[in-house]
Amino acid sequence: MENTPIAHLRNIIDNLDDEIIAAIAKRHQVSKQIGEYKKRHGIDVLDKSREQMLHDYHVQLSKKYNISAQFVETIFDLIVSQSRSIQN
Numbered sequence: 001m002e003n004t005p006i007a008h009l010r011n012i013i014d015n016l017d018d019e020i021i022a023a024i025a026k027r028h029q030v031s032k033q034i035g036e037y038k039k040r041h042g043i044d045v046l047d048k049s050r051e052q053m054l055h056d057y058h059v060q061l062s063k064k065y066n067i068s069a070q071f072v073e074t075i076f077d078l079i080v081s082q083s084r085s086i087q088n
Helices: 005-040 048-064 069-087
Strands: none
Touching: 005 069, 048 069
16 A cells, blocks of 8 residues: 555545444444344334434534434435334
8 A cells, every 4th residue: 555645544544434334233233232122012112202303413413413304314224224124
């Protein structure tokens, strides 16, 4: 690998991508545990009030970090959808 400023920055991006994927994997593990709990207790997987709360929270975070709320919403729509699938 080159030893240039852009190579260094790309290395930082690669490390951040690793952290993002590791965090998603951890989230999946927790979603699986939540799904098991819901099954044991007869709770529906879909919880619209929780999903609305998450949506509002993600909008707040997007403002905090000055990134597009629509971008964050798109990402978390995918993540939450996958979480529902894991819980089923």
